[in-house]
Amino acid sequence: MTDINKDKVDIFAVAKRAKVSISTVSRSFNHPNLVNLATRKKIDTAVRKLGYIRNRAAQTMHGIRSGxxxxxxxxxxxxxxxxxxxxxxxxxxxxxxxxxxxxxxxxxxxxxxxxxxxxxxxxxxxxxxxxxxxxxxxxxxxxxxxxxxxxxxxxxxxxxxxxxxDNKLAGNLAAQHLIDLGHLKIGLVFPPTVDNDRARDRRNGAQSVLTKGRAQVYPQWDIESTYSIADAKDAALRILKTEHRPSAILCGNDVLAMGVLYAARSCNLNIPEDLSIIGIGDFKGSNEVEPGLTTIRLPxxxxxxxxxxxxxxxxxxxxxxxxxxxxxxxxxxxxxxxxxx
Amino acid sequence: MTDINKDKVDIFAVAKRAKVSISTVSRSFNHPNLVNLATRKKIDTAVRKLGYIRNRAAQTMHGIRSGxxxxxxxxxxxxxxxxxxxxxxxxxxxxxxxxxxxxxxxxxxxxxxxxxxxxxxxxxxxxxxxxxxxxxxxxxxxxxxxxxxxxxxxxxxxxxxxxxxDNKLAGNLAAQHLIDLGHLKIGLVFPPTVDNDRARDRRNGAQSVLTKGRAQVYPQWDIESTYSIADAKDAALRILKTEHRPSAILCGNDVLAMGVLYAARSCNLNIPEDLSIIGIGDFKGSNEVEPGLTTIRLPxxxxxxxxxxxxxxxxxxxxxxxxxxxxxxxxxxxxxxxxxx
DNA sequence: CTAATTTATGAAAACATTTGCAATACTATT
DNA sequence: AATAGTATTGCAAATGTTTTCATAAATTAG
Structure with a gap:
């Protein structure tokens, strides 16, 4: 086999094998134009034979970027x-x-x-x-x-x-769409908003439009769910099973909306006839579900x-x-x- | 504010500030038990004041793991x-x-x-x-x-x-389940199998059981789809729209199965009455779709x-x-x- | 043919650490 | 009080590179 010098394949080994100094080896990597083509080739074959791989840690020590x-x-x-x-x-x-x-x-x-x-x-x-x-x-x-x-x-x-x-705007748009469609009894399914400005902004954005639009969000329709289809489905079932249920549900993101959609289906509700659902995100698959999920696309x-x-x-x-x-x-x-x- | 020595907060700066040698500083990090508690504290405050952060690149050069x-x-x-x-x-x-x-x-x-x-x-x-x-x-x-x-x-x-x-076994199990249910006209939706042993194994696993079970897989029911709900939905629509369609479709993974499920729905086919679908993977959401997706769980x-x-x-x-x-x-x-x- | 460039290379310092070894100070033992 | 040990610290070498500076060789100009 090719003789890989098991112990220590460093720049010295390469230099030795190519019969040049380590400076030249280093240069041939970093400023190839400064070294003669012939020597560069010698170095190259030495590198290949030895299976040498540069050590970025050593480079990084020179203020060179770590990459x-x-x-x-x-x-x-x-x-x-x-x-x-x-x-x-x-x-x-x-x-x-x-x-x-x-x-x-x-x-x-x-x-x-x-x-x-x-x-x-x-x-x-x-x-x-x-x-x-x-x-x-x-x-x-x-x-x-x-x-x-x-x-x-x-x-x-x-x-x-x-x-x-602008996540606040995303909330605005979602809420406005429901208002525009004449919905006034609206449910909310959002993830926890502590330490999560994105969710918070969306929620606030939605709330402000809903309030302005005189929509009703009863506390029991305002549910928190972790980012998970399973959780959202459970949460939505709680809303949907009450006799007094909202006509639309606005979700903090599309995964939650998916959960709500499945929950509705499992309650034999027709979407969108019996319940409107809007998400935020436009994730993969949101377009393909049946019916396709109305949502706010975030790129x-x-x-x-x-x-x-x-x-x-x-x-x-x-x-x-x-x-x-x-x-x-x-x-x-x-x-x-x-x-x- | 605390005096951060803007230029060069290295181990020397810390040593100087704590009035000890760099060896001691280094040791206090790597072998704290070898250095006196009092000096350790001095070093600690120096580190804090200077905002010193160790340089793993330098450590790595000593054969120490890069982490x-x-x-x-x-x-x-x-x-x-x-x-x-x-x-x-x-x-x-x-x-x-x-x-x-x-x-x-x-x-x-x-x-x-x-x-x-x-x-x-x-x-x-x-x-x-x-x-x-x-x-x-x-x-x-x-x-x-x-x-x-x-x-x-x-x-x-x-x-x-x-x-x-064992992905081959996964394919076996999925196919066997369909055979056990009496399906003989079976469609296949799989991702490309070149350079992808997982998909290939599943496919081969499924094929061998189907062949043994004397199931029919007409070429036009054997479709390749990239890993994407959208693609799979399109692919499935091609199978489902032919008048002569399979009674079951076996999918290389759950995402593809989802696509097939949505395709079926968009053709107004009832699942599982009009078509059985089985996936492989058991992804998040596979349990929550309506109806829940039958699949092979991979942990x-x-x-x-x-x-x-x-x-x-x-x-x-x-x-x-x-x-x-x-x-x-x-x-x-x-x-x-x-x-x- | 010599001087002036240009090209190509090497020696050594620098980078930020760790660690083996030696030195010092302190403690316990006889 | 002298000896042996132990705990603590510092010095300096080592780690694998890059780069500055110096030198040598080759080329060009005059």
């Missing part, structure tokens, strides 16, 4: 975050970055801990979801002066650069892509300063809402 | 991989590892490139999905002698350690968790050698299949 970006999400296992993560990852990948990822399960203390860990790894930048973070977290980011960006929510007063959509992939792009450029130095990008949202009318009769 | 594990997946944006990733991440996190993640979009060349990149970052271990990898990839893993594990598929002859389920979280645990231990040195873990699968009977009349 990593830390991404902290509440949870990976969400239809919606998965989509953002994918787009973000693809986008930074194009600039040569690799992502370190960790989830904190909606626990801001853990988020802080994760961020610290990332900084130990000397990530070149970090991306967080939303704007609810502990003061310690914001402090750390500012003190360490690290490139940072907040994804998913847009806020013109954001403390960090942000790329996202997840677009947000991930733009955030990755901006953060990369900002690290590379081609873009500077804070920036706030608002990604458009829109009402997608499908089959789960109809005018109230 | 990272590379996870290479075909795509992050899949209900099922998201779940595995989450469980894997949580599991390795408990041992202090952080994951580097990248997707290759079912392109094995890219997978190899990603693996190389991970090795440059000196990950302590890598996890790959399935067993279809390029020879180069396997080669690299063996040559670099890095801790590696393959997730998701179980195979007693696997080249790497593996934690997963995604369990696989992720066990893989993370095993890989961590193997890196830490508490476990050695190849190991193959088979996670149980089971038929989950819900509402989408009924005996053929």
């Amino acid at each position: 990593t970006i830390g991404l902290v999400v509440p949870t990976i296992d969400h239809a919606i975050f998965a989509e953002v993560i994918q787009a973000f990852s693809d986008s930074v990948d194009e600039h040569g970055f690799t992502i370190l990822i960790a989830s904190h399960g909606y626990d801001l203390e853990r988020e802080y801990a994760v961020l610290r860990k990332f900084l130990e790894h000397r990530v070149d930048g970090v991306a967080l979801i939303g704007e609810d973070h502990s003061e310690e977290t914001y402090d750390l980011i500012e003190r360490q002066d690290i490139h940072a960006i907040s994804l998913w929510n847009y806020n013109e007063d954001s403390r960090l650069s942000c790329v996202g959509s 997840a992939r677009e947000i991930g892509r733009q955030a990755g792009e901006y953060l990369s450029l900002s690290i590379i130095g081609k873009s500077v300063g804070r920036r706030r990008v608002s990604c458009n949202i829109e009402l997608i009318i499908r089959g789960t809402c109809k005018p109230n009769s | 990272t594990i590379g996870l290479v997946v075909p795509t992050i944006d899949h209900a099922i991989f998201a779940e595995v990733i989450q469980a894997f991440s949580d599991s390795v996190d408990e041992h202090g590892f952080t994951i580097l993640i990248a997707s290759h979009g079912y392109d094995l060349e890219r997978e190899y490139a990603v693996l190389r990149k991970f090795l440059e970052h000196r990950v302590d271990g890598v996890a790959l999905i399935g067993e279809d990898h390029s020879e180069e990839t396997y080669d690299l893993i063996e040559r670099q002698d890095i801790h590696a594990i393959s997730l998701w598929n179980y195979n007693e002859d696997s080249r790497l350690s593996c934690v997963g389920s 995604a979280r369990e696989i992720g968790r066990q893989a993370g645990e095993y890989l961590s231990l193997s890196i830490i040195g508490k476990s050695v050698g190849r190991r193959r873990v088979s996670c149980n699968i089971e038929l989950i009977i819900r509402g989408t299949c009924k005996p053929n009349s």
Whole structure:
């Protein structure tokens, strides 16, 4: 077999084998134009024979970028975050970055801990979801002066650069659609809003329009459900089984809306004849359910892509300063809402 | 404010401020029992005041583990991989590892490139999905002698350690269930099987049972669909619209089954009266759809968790050698299949 | 044919740590 | 009080690179 020098395949081994100095080897990687083609070839074959792989840790020590970006999400296992993560990852990948990822399960203390860990790894930048973070977290980011960006929510007063959509507006639009259709008895299914600005904004946005529109939201129609179809279905069953039920239900996101839809079906209610349902998000599958889910589309992939792009450029130095990008949202009318009769 | 020495908060700065040598500072982190409590406290306050964060890159250069594990997946944006990733991440996190993640979009060349990149970052271990990898990839893993594990598929002859389920058996079980119910005209909706051993195994598993059971699978009922509800729905519509349609459809995974379910609904077919549907996976929501999806449960979280645990231990040195873990699968009977009349 | 460039290479310092070894100070034992 | 041990600390070498500076060789110009 090729003689792999089992012990220590470092730049010295390569240099020795190629009969040049380590400086030349290093140069042939970093500034190939400064080294003679012939020697470069010698080095190349040595690298190949030895199976040498550069050590980024050693490079990082020279102030050279680590080539990593830390991404902290509440949870990976969400239809919606998965989509953002994918787009973000693809986008930074194009600039040569690799992502370190960790989830904190909606626990801001853990988020802080994760961020610290990332900084130990000397990530070149970090991306967080939303704007609810502990003061310690914001402090750390500012003190360490690290490139940072907040994804998913847009806020013109954001403390960090942000790329996202206006979740309050999303709530507004959803509620307005129901009001426009003449619904006045409206149920609400939302996830917990503590430490979750996105959900909070949507909820507030919806509430304010409903109040203005003189809609009724009886407390027993106002239900909290974790992000899970199963939970939402259970929650919805509680609303729907009361004899006095709303004519429409507004959901904090499409997964919850799916749960409500299934709950309705299991109660033998026809959608949208007996109940209108509107979601927020426009997740995969929302278009395909029968009937198609009426919802507010949030451009997840677009947000991930733009955030990755901006953060990369900002690290590379081609873009500077804070920036706030608002990604458009829109009402997608499908089959789960109809005018109230 | 606290005086953060903007330029260079390294171990020297801490040492200086705490009036000790850098060795002592280093020791107080790595072997706290070797340093006096009083000095440890001095160091601690210095660290706090300066906002010092250790540099793992520098540590890594001493043969100390980097504390990272590379996870290479075909795509992050899949209900099922998201779940595995989450469980894997949580599991390795408990041992202090952080994951580097990248997707290759079912392109094995890219997978190899990603693996190389991970090795440059000196990950302590890598996890790959399935067993279809390029020879180069396997080669690299063996040559670099890095801790590696393959997730998701179980195979007693696997080249790497593996934690997963027997996908062939999953196919067997699904097909057998349909045969047991008396179905003989069966449609198939599967994802592309090139470079995807999981899908291939399921398909082969299903086929062999169907053949043995003398079921008919006309070519026009044997459809390929990418992993997407939308695609699967379209594909299914093509099968269902022919006058001569199967009495049951077996799907390569639950997402595809969902698509088929919606397609059936949009054709006004009653499930399971007019058509039986069986999936593989038991994803989130499969239980909640109406009717609940009959499927083969693959324990995604369990696989992720066990893989993370095993890989961590193997890196830490508490476990050695190849190991193959088979996670149980089971038929989950819900509402989408009924005996053929 | 010599001087002035340009091209190609190597030596050594720098990067931020860890750790083996040696030195010092303190405590317990006889 | 002297000896042996133990606890605590510092010095300096080592880790795997990159990069500055210096030097040597090759090329071009005059």
